[in-house]
Structure formats: C-alpha cells, structure tokens
Amino acid sequence: MWWPRYRRYPICARTVPEASITIADLGEFGLIAAIRSLLPAASGQVIGIGDDAAVVRAPDRRVVATTDLLVEGRHFRREWSGPSDIGGKAAAQNLADVAAMGASPTALLVGLAAPGDLAVVWAEDLVRGLAGECARAGAAVVGGDVSSADSIVLAITALGDLSGRDPVTRGGAHPGDLLAIAGQPGRSAAGLALLQAGLAGPREAPDLAGLIASHQRPQPPYDAGPEAATLGATSMIDISDGLIADLGHLAEASGAAINVETAGLTGDRALRSAAAALDADWLTWVLTGGEDHALAATFPAGTSLPGRWSVIGMVTTGHGVTIDGRPAKGPGGWSHFS
Amino acid sequence: MWWPRYRRYPICARTVPEASITIADLGEFGLIAAIRSLLPAASGQVIGIGDDAAVVRAPDRRVVATTDLLVEGRHFRREWSGPSDIGGKAAAQNLADVAAMGASPTALLVGLAAPGDLAVVWAEDLVRGLAGECARAGAAVVGGDVSSADSIVLAITALGDLSGRDPVTRGGAHPGDLLAIAGQPGRSAAGLALLQAGLAGPREAPDLAGLIASHQRPQPPYDAGPEAATLGATSMIDISDGLIADLGHLAEASGAAINVETAGLTGDRALRSAAAALDADWLTWVLTGGEDHALAATFPAGTSLPGRWSVIGMVTTGHGVTIDGRPAKGPGGWSHFS
Numbered sequence: 001m002w003w004p005r006y007r008r009y010p011i012c013a014r015t016v017p018e019a020s021i022t023i024a025d026l027g028e029f030g031l032i033a034a035i036r037s038l039l040p041a042a043s044g045q046v047i048g049i050g051d052d053a054a055v056v057r058a059p060d061r062r063v064v065a066t067t068d069l070l071v072e073g074r075h076f077r078r079e080w081s082g083p084s085d086i087g088g089k090a091a092a093q094n095l096a097d098v099a100a101m102g103a104s105p106t107a108l109l110v111g112l113a114a115p116g117d118l119a120v121v122w123a124e125d126l127v128r129g130l131a132g133e134c135a136r137a138g139a140a141v142v143g144g145d146v147s148s149a150d151s152i153v154l155a156i157t158a159l160g161d162l163s164g165r166d167p168v169t170r171g172g173a174h175p176g177d178l179l180a181i182a183g184q185p186g187r188s189a190a191g192l193a194l195l196q197a198g199l200a201g202p203r204e205a206p207d208l209a210g211l212i213a214s215h216q217r218p219q220p221p222y223d224a225g226p227e228a229a230t231l232g233a234t235s236m237i238d239i240s241d242g243l244i245a246d247l248g249h250l251a252e253a254s255g256a257a258i259n260v261e262t263a264g265l266t267g268d269r270a271l272r273s274a275a276a277a278l279d280a281d282w283l284t285w286v287l288t289g290g291e292d293h294a295l296a297a298t299f300p301a302g303t304s305l306p307g308r309w310s311v312i313g314m315v316t317t318g319h320g321v322t323i324d325g326r327p328a329k330g331p332g333g334w335s336h337f338s
Numbered sequence: 339m340w341w342p343r344y345r346r347y348p349i350c351a352r353t354v355p356e357a358s359i360t361i362a363d364l365g366e367f368g369l370i371a372a373i374r375s376l377l378p379a380a381s382g383q384v385i386g387i388g389d390d391a392a393v394v395r396a397p398d399r400r401v402v403a404t405t406d407l408l409v410e411g412r413h414f415r416r417e418w419s420g421p422s423d424i425g426g427k428a429a430a431q432n433l434a435d436v437a438a439m440g441a442s443p444t445a446l447l448v449g450l451a452a453p454g455d456l457a458v459v460w461a462e463d464l465v466r467g468l469a470g471e472c473a474r475a476g477a478a479v480v481g482g483d484v485s486s487a488d489s490i491v492l493a494i495t496a497l498g499d500l501s502g503r504d505p506v507t508r509g510g511a512h513p514g515d516l517l518a519i520a521g522q523p524g525r526s527a528a529g530l531a532l533l534q535a536g537l538a539g540p541r542e543a544p545d546l547a548g549l550i551a552s553h554q555r556p557q558p559p560y561d562a563g564p565e566a567a568t569l570g571a572t573s574m575i576d577i578s579d580g581l582i583a584d585l586g587h588l589a590e591a592s593g594a595a596i597n598v599e600t601a602g603l604t605g606d607r608a609l610r611s612a613a614a615a616l617d618a619d620w621l622t623w624v625l626t627g628g629e630d631h632a633l634a635a636t637f638p639a640g641t642s643l644p645g646r647w648s649v650i651g652m653v654t655t656g657h658g659v660t661i662d663g664r665p666a667k668g669p670g671g672w673s674h675f676s
C-alpha cells in the first residue's frame with residue numbers, strides 16, 4: 001500500500017519540494033504507509049506490518065529477544081551522522097545482541113518518536129538504514145510504531161532463532177577457557193576521536209575514513225555468534241560498552257577472572273595511523289572503546305578456532321579483569337545517568 | 339541480585355529519605371538491578387534480564403510480536419496518572435495487541451528513557467504496574483533497556499504464542515459474518531471526560547470512580563483473543579483508536595463494509611450516569627472512545643458465542659463503516675502528528 005506523498009497538497013503538489021514535506025504533513029498513517037513501502041517482506045515473516053502485531057517464525061520453539069533505546073543527543077547526533085547510518089547503527093547494536101546469544105537474527109521491530117517537523121526523507125533514509133543492516137544480518141523489519149515527541153527516540157527490538165543450539169550466556173566461562181574475539185574493537189572509538197578532532201577527509205586518508213565509517217556504521221560479525229555456539233563457546237558477550245567493561249560483566253556473571261594478553265591485540269594499520277595523527281594510544285581505544293559490537297567469547301582450552309576468532313587471553317580463577325596480569329584501570333565504559 | 343539502594347550515600351544512608359533518591363543516584367546498572375529485583379521469573383522464560391538478550395519459549399514455532407511507544411505529555415501525564423497505572427496501561431495496550439491476533443501473551447520487553455532526576459520509587463512503581471498487568475495476562479517482563487532523556491518515553495514490546503491456532507488478522511472478514519465485541523468500549527473515554535471536568539470523587543460516586551479507573555488502568559479481556567480464534571473468528575482487532583476508527587481499519591483490510599447496530603450497544607449504568615452528569619452522549623463515547631482495548635471480531639454467521647461476546651452488527655459488501663445503516667461521521671479516533 002502506498003500513501004500518496006502529497007496527500008495534503010493536492011493542488012500544489014508539483015511545487016512543493018520533496019525535502020520539505022514533514023512527517024506531520026503525512027500524518028501517522030501516511031508515515032506508516034511510507035515506511036511500509038520501503039520494506040521488503042522476508043521469508044521468515046508470516047505476518048508483517050499492518051496488523052495489530054507481527055507473526056515471525058521461531059522454528060527453534062524459543063525466541064531470542066532484546067530491546068534498546070536510542071535517544072537523540074545521547075546516542076546519536078543528527079549533525080554527526082546521517083539518517084541511514086543512524087538506522088544502520090541502531091539495528092546493528094540490537095542484532096549483535098541476538099548474535100551474542102548464539103542466535104541468528106530474524107526480525108526487527110522499530111519504534112520511532114519524532115517531532116512533527118522532521119522531514120519525511122529523513123525518516124525514509126532512517127528506515128533504509130535499518131532495513132539494510134537487517135538484510136546484512138538475514139533479518140527483516142516486521143513491525144513498529146510511530147509517535148510524536150520533542151526529540152527523536154528510537155526503540156528497537158530484535159528477535160532471533162537458536163536453531164536447536166543452547167543459548168550462550170555471559171555466565172558460563174570456566175578457569176582455563178580461552179578468550180577470543182571476532183570483529184575489531186577500537187575502530188569506532190578511533191573514528192569518534194577523528195571526528196571530534198575534525199580530521200581525516202576521506203580522499204586524503206582512506207584508512208582514517210574507514211575508521212570514521214566504523215564509528216558511523218559498525219558492521220558486527222553476526223554469523224560469528226552462531227558459529228561460536230556451534231564451536232562450544234562457554235560464554236559470550238557483545239562488546240558495546242568497551243572490551244574491559246564488557247569482559248568485566250562476563251567475568252562477574254561467570255564467577256571467574258579474565259586476563260587479556262595485549263600481545264594478542266595487534267591493532268590494524270588504520271588504528272595505528274589514527275593514533276599517530278592524534279598523538280593517542282591505539283590500545284586504549286581497543287581496550288575501552290565501545291560500539292564496535294565485536295563479539296567476545298570463551299571456549300574450552302584446545303578448541304580449534306576459525307581464522308576470524310583471535311585468541312586474546314584466558315579465563316582464570318578469581319574475579320575481575322586483568323591486562324597482562326595487572327588489574328585493568330581507567331575508564332571502563334559508558335554508563336547512563338552518571 | 340540486589341544493588342544497595344544507598345550505594346552512593348554510605349555515610350548518610352539513614353538520613354536520606356527514600357523518595358528523594360533519583361535514578362541518576364543509582365546509575366544505569368543500579369537502576370537495572372533495582373528493576374530486576376522487582377520482577378519474578380516466569381515459567382515461559384528460559385533466560386531473563388541480565389544477559390545480552392532474553393530467551394523466551396515459543397512452543398508454536400511462530401512468535402507474535404508488537405511494539406508501542408508511550409511519550410510523556412502525549413500518551414500519559416504524570417499529574418493525571420500514577421506510575422503504577424502508567425505501567426499497567428502501557429503493558430495492557432501491547433498485551434491486547436497480542437491477544438487481538440488470537441495469541442496468548444508470553445513476555446514483555448521494556449525500554450525506559452527518563453530524566454536523571456526521576457525518583458527511583460517512581461520507576462519502581464512503574465515496573466510494579468508493568469509486572470502486575472503482565473501477571474494478569476499470563477506473561478512476564480523478561481528484559482529491557484534504560485536511558486537518560488529529557489522526558490519520559492516508554493517503549494514496550496510484547497510477545498505471544500499462538501498454540502497452533504492460525505493468527506487472526508484484520509483482513510479476513512466476509513460479508514454475512516457477525517460482528518461482536520468482548521470488553522467495554524467507551525468507559526475509558528467517559529473516565530477521561532470526568533477527569534477533565536474535575537468530577538467524581540470515589541466515595542460519592544463509585545460508578546463514576548470505576549470509569550476513571552477504566553481510563554487510568556484499562557483491563558483488556560486477554561483470553562477472549564485466543565477464545566475468538568478457537569471459535570473460528572475470521573478477523574479481529576484491538577479497539578485502541580475508537581470503535582468506528584478501528585472497525586474502519588478492519589473493513590479496509592478485509593475489503594468489506596461493516597454495519598454497527600446501536601441496539602446491541604446498551605451502555606452500562608455507569609456510562610449513563612456519567613453522561614447525565616456531564617450532559618454528554620454515552621453512545622459517542624462507545625463509538626469513538628479509544629484506549630479500552632476491548633476486542634472486536636467477526637465470526638461466521640451462526641457461530642454460537644460465549645456470553646462475554648456481544649453481537650453488535652454485521653459484515654456486508656461495500657466499504658467503510660455504517661451505524662444503523664448510516665455512514666459513520668464525526669471524530670474517528672486519534673492520529674499522531676495531525
């Protein structure tokens with residue numbers, strides 16, 4: 001169903017520039033119809049947008065479910081990121097939480113609260129970003145809600161399927177287990193630092209532009225989650241608050257200690273270039289930067305891991321996180337309200 | 339896990355009144371721990387709060403999922419409703435959407451964005467309201483997220499199970515079908531009108547107080563949803579925007595017309611009392627009031643319906659909604675952004 005874009009401008013339709021149409025012009029049902037027209041139906045979807053609720057396949061007889069709020073000014077800034085990147089990042093952080101349980105993402109529900117003067121094209125690009133990241137993860141946007149509000153709030157819920165695997169929690173790490181990561185922590189923090197410093201035009205420094213892209217549009221290794229579960233991972237977590245902080249959550253939930261060996265964290269060329277340009281320490285970005293949505297998992301000693309998993313430490317007895325045997329210190333991550 | 343309430347006041351713990359503790363005092367993780375301590379684990383829950391995602395049973399191999407945003411000042415006012423009622427109502431409107439598909443609610447995920455100066459006791463009572471309404475529906479709060487924001491935004495996602503039944507959509511009504519409702523539309527609108535008029539102290543007029551309670555804390559007939567599916571309902575919708583408006587959605591999705599016979603809408607004593615007190619028309623409340631979350635469903639002619647289902651009309655050929663054969667007019671419901 002397509003709601004005519006110029007519904008309230010039947011006479012002057014050809015003279016109103018598309019970019020000036022606001023979501024208030026379209027109205028609630030018009031906006032929903034416009035969003036719906038951008039979204040393909042997916043194979044896992046039994047009933048999608050347009051009814052009281054969606055119906056999604058859950059072949060495993062269990063469904064993995066997670067929700068996150070993204071508040072303008074706290075989680076994103078319209079002046080720093082375009083709507084497609086904001087949508088992609090919002091989807092990524094929820095889909096990564098599903099993957100971190102060892103599940104394959106299946107569906108996304110999207111709540112969008114926004115001021116009435118928001119341009120429809122902005123909302124449409126947001127939805128394109130959400131849908132694009134869903135497609136990368138094998139999922140689809142199946143439903144949502146829109147509301148007016150003074151500033152933009154996104155509420156994303158992601159669902160996933162375990163395909164018969166046991167869910168991998170934060171609480172199963174045992175002393176002696178290997179600690180490994182898939183993905184590249186630190187790149188998002190480096191990209192943010194470059195943005196804050198006003199550095200790195202894409203043409204002059206493609207490496208640095210890649211870091212900025214990693215900040216604006218992280219690309220979590222979704223299929224590494226189910227892969228880890230199949231490989232027998234004893235615990236797993238999505239790195240969203242920073243490596244040390246999230247390993248701290250994992251250690252606490254498991255009643256064990258974790259030691260990170262920095263020799264396992266090599267830092268790619270771009271990270272080292274950015275650190276040199278900013279006179280910063282790339283290892284700090286790797287250890288404390290959030291939002292990359294890399295996955296950290298523990299595996300029984302001797303597990304043979306595919307190439308994308310880098311062993312970076314071990315689980316030991318005790319509690320807390322150590323770096324090369326010394327207690328981790330410094331900023332451990334991000335906390336709201338404080 | 340319980341996070342000490344006075345964590346940041348170790349010295350003056352006994353002198354700080356509990357009501358003055360804010361969520362900023364507790365911090366993000368403290369608030370999550372406080373919320374978690376209020377929530378019982380439910381039988382349908384495999385993994386609940388505290389991991390990257392929840393895992394919920396979905397025995398049907400399909401999961402029903404719906405999400406709603408509630409924005410302070412748009413959907414609720416703290417000066418008109420207490421936190422427990424706001425939570426109860428937020429849960430009810432999502433759980434009712436699950437029931438309207440013919441499913442039994444199983445789980446709720448809750449996003450709470452709020453200013454840091456919000457009292458912890460307010461957030462706790464909100465969660466008690468959410469949990470209480472979940473218990474009434476047979477569901478449980480299994481996860482969520484908290485964030486800071488300038489005003490309160492609630493993002494609720496409800497999940498449900500079809501137990502082998504086909505989902506009942508808005509699109510299956512056929513000419514000749516009976517139209518029936520379960521629940522009591524109009525009561526919430528009457529209660530709102532009483533509140534706006536400053537009428538109805540509970541002691542003097544218990545009937546009217548009941549209407550105000552219906553506005554503050556609607557109690558949808560959740561099990562009527564699966565019941566309707568079992569009885570062979572051809573279409574169903576949750577009445578949230580108003581009876582005429584929502585029947586309009588159902589008629590449009592079904593490609594049919596619906597005629598409501600007002601003789602079937604008797605109006606209870608309280609509605610008639612309130613209408614007399616306010617010099618208002620109780621039937622207008624019934625036809626256009628939203629937020630009661632009664633269920634409207636269509637059934638093949640001749641279906642024998644249990645007592646709680648009142649036949650109020652018929653599906654016919656054509657399109658749109660008529661009242662006693664005349665086109666419905668007047669306010670059809672609520673729309674955002676317009």
